[in-house]
Amino acid sequence: MVRHAILQLKPAKGQIGRNLEHLEAALAKLATEEVDVAVAPEAYPTGYFLQGGVRELALEAAELEDRLSAWHAAHYQKPLDLIVGFYERDGGDYYNTAAYLELGGRGLLHRHRKIFLPTYGVFDEERFLNRGHELKTFTTRFGRAAMLICEDFWHTVTASIAALQGAEIIYVPSASPARGFAGTRPANVERWETLARTVSGEHGLYVALASLVGSEAGKMMSGGSLLAGPEGEVIAHAPPFAEAVLLADVDLERIPPVRYDNPLLADLKAGLPLIFPELRKIVEEL
Amino acid sequence: MKLIRGAPNHEVLDLNYPLVAETLVRFIREELNGRGYEEAVVAVSGGVDSAVTLALAARALGPDKVHALSLPHRDSSPESRSHAELVAARFGVELETVDITPMVEGYAEQTPGITPRRKGNVMARARMIVTFDKSEQYHALPLGTGNKTERLFGYFTWHADDSPPVNPLGDLYKTQVWGLAEHLGVPDEIVHKAPTADLEPGQTDEADLGVRYRRADVILEHYLKGYPDEYIVALGYTPAEVATVKRRVNRTHYKRHLPAVALLSSTAINEFYLRPLDFRTEDG
Numbered sequence: 398m399v400r401h402a403i404l405q406l407k408p409a410k411g412q413i414g415r416n417l418e419h420l421e422a423a424l425a426k427l428a429t430e431e432v433d434v435a436v437a438p439e440a441y442p443t444g445y446f447l448q449g450g451v452r453e454l455a456l457e458a459a460e461l462e463d464r465l466s467a468w469h470a471a472h473y474q475k476p477l478d479l480i481v482g483f484y485e486r487d488g489g490d491y492y493n494t495a496a497y498l499e500l501g502g503r504g505l506l507h508r509h510r511k512i513f514l515p516t517y518g519v520f521d522e523e524r525f526l527n528r529g530h531e532l533k534t535f536t537t538r539f540g541r542a543a544m545l546i547c548e549d550f551w552h553t554v555t556a557s558i559a560a561l562q563g564a565e566i567i568y569v570p571s572a573s574p575a576r577g578f579a580g581t582r583p584a585n586v587e588r589w590e591t592l593a594r595t596v597s598g599e600h601g602l603y604v605a606l607a608s609l610v611g612s613e614a615g616k617m618m619s620g621g622s623l624l625a626g627p628e629g630e631v632i633a634h635a636p637p638f639a640e641a642v643l644l645a646d647v648d649l650e651r652i653p654p655v656r657y658d659n660p661l662l663a664d665l666k667a668g669l670p671l672i673f674p675e676l677r678k679i680v681e682e683l
Numbered sequence: 684m685k686l687i688r689g690a691p692n693h694e695v696l697d698l699n700y701p702l703v704a705e706t707l708v709r710f711i712r713e714e715l716n717g718r719g720y721e722e723a724v725v726a727v728s729g730g731v732d733s734a735v736t737l738a739l740a741a742r743a744l745g746p747d748k749v750h751a752l753s754l755p756h757r758d759s760s761p762e763s764r765s766h767a768e769l770v771a772a773r774f775g776v777e778l779e780t781v782d783i784t785p786m787v788e789g790y791a792e793q794t795p796g797i798t799p800r801r802k803g804n805v806m807a808r809a810r811m812i813v814t815f816d817k818s819e820q821y822h823a824l825p826l827g828t829g830n831k832t833e834r835l836f837g838y839f840t841w842h843a844d845d846s847p848p849v850n851p852l853g854d855l856y857k858t859q860v861w862g863l864a865e866h867l868g869v870p871d872e873i874v875h876k877a878p879t880a881d882l883e884p885g886q887t888d889e890a891d892l893g894v895r896y897r898r899a900d901v902i903l904e905h906y907l908k909g910y911p912d913e914y915i916v917a918l919g920y921t922p923a924e925v926a927t928v929k930r931r932v933n934r935t936h937y938k939r940h941l942p943a944v945a946l947l948s949s950t951a952i953n954e955f956y957l958r959p960l961d962f963r964t965e966d967g
Contacts, residue, residue: 409717411963448957453964575706578698583706612713614961617706638709 399539402435403643405622405635407611410444438570438609439482445572446613451525455486462505469500476501482570490527495544495570507535509544534562540649547571560600572609575619586621598629601656627655700866707851711743714849722748722823726814729766732828738867746775753780754810763881783809803882807840832857837935856900902928
């Protein structure tokens with residue numbers, strides 16, 4: 398069992414130090430829960446909508462790692478794995494990045510730079526950020542993992558690639574302004590749940606979604622964080638809009654029997670060579 | 684064999700109003716707290732928009748943290764005043780009255796030939812002055828009451844009704860404000876009366892606009908989403924209604940923006956130098 402804490406938090410715009418303290422305080426409250434892995438939302442240290450302010454507030458991955466490692470060393474005896482989304486500065490380039498930090502262990506284990514930068518409607522990411530160009534799984538203390546950020550996950554092909562690469566859990570930091578108020582929950586919250594259940598059920602893996610909350614000048618970040626299990630079931634679900642911490646155990650031992658009963662991932666591997674030429678043709682024609 | 688008809692598949696304006704209310708309450712609380720405020724000022728006209736705004740503010744902050752202002756002019760309809768009192772009483776908020784007649788007439792006396800329309804604009808701007816002064820007096824943030832329909836039509840006095848820094852209703856069409864009003868318990872006589880700016884005797888919004896709100900809102904929703912005119916007409920709206928709606932929207936874009944500034948550099952504000960309105964840095 399791998400105990401996960403999904404942190405649905407509300408940052409104060411641009412207040413990096415304060416926001417990291419808030420995250421640390423949320424984790425401190427879980428001191429007796431023996432959390433193995435904590436997941437924070439996209440762009441958590443700064444808030445999501447920065448426009449050109451990304452240039453002023455982006456962090457180098459090492460800065461974030463140093464800060465959180467120092468905090469961890471002062472408060473923890475055992476390692477803690479922390480996934481956090483942040484705006485990353487790398488030389489003159491800026492990315493929307495998720496870091497997987499094995500605090501008290503190997504440090505920055507992996508970083509995923511968001512590939513699909515929404516630049517339509519209320520979103521304007523590609524105007525201010527570079528695209529990531531890699532989608533890779535990696536091995537944690539517990540198993541094989543992948544990270545996808547927000548719109549990366551709205552294209553289910555990315556999760557399919559991660560699953561084919563062996564991912565047993567996909568971590569998804571996100572920031573999603575609520576829109577669509579005709580139903581019982583905001584339409585984007587419904588969509589997130591549908592996506593998470595579809596992906597986890599199709600591939601027999603876990604999906605951990607950590608979604609930002611808080612009003613960013615009227616854009617109400619919706620939350621609705623969740624953990625979905627390998628049969629497409631929702632194991633824990635946070636309400637919209639309010640800060641919350643989800644605490645749930647991930648049992649990676651469940652994955653082989655679930656995949657045996659429902660071998661869609663194996664079928665995908667077997668069938669991929671049949672459909673790949675079509676996919677390659679589409680890419681070549683772009 | 685059983686015949687099963689599919690659900691309607693078209694744009695709908697109807698919303699889950701309890702969810703909308705809950706979201707707007709949170710919006711008010713978070714936007715005020717983020718700016719260092721715990722209290723709000725709401726100018727209450729006796730109409731449905733300010734009634735809904737007052738109800739949301741009272742829920743968000745508590746009635747004792749909301750300052751309702753009645754700002755009548757001697758030519759205002761007595762019904763507006765009594766409806767403002769009714770609304771304040773319904774939501775448990777104390778109503779403070781400031782008569783703007785001396786402010787408006789002090790100017791009007793020096794301005795021979797002022798037309799009713801100009802005087803109406805002076806009234807709206809006098810109300811803005813009082814609202815912002817009360818904001819300073821009580822350290823309470825003014826809440827705007829403008830809805831999406833009037834914002835899209837530019838049917839408001841520029842730098843008056845649109846000036847409060849936080850507006851919960853600005854993305855709701857008038858039709859949706861009515862729905863929300865019913866959910867929040869705004870008195871029926873306010874929800875069901877003919878909307879009026881009450882800046883000129885006998886004025887009504889729908890006579891001014893030349894189209895009914897409930898029809899305009901459906902046209903607007905389709906127009907904003909990019910449906911062609913023929914599609915909207917096929918829904919049962921006249922070409923004249925569609926044209927009226929589009930004309931009002933497209934003549935008033937300037938009212939929804941900051942002033943045009945001569946762009947001379949690559950650091951022009953809001954053109955090249957782009958920051959969201961809530962942007963802060965740790966030393967800022």
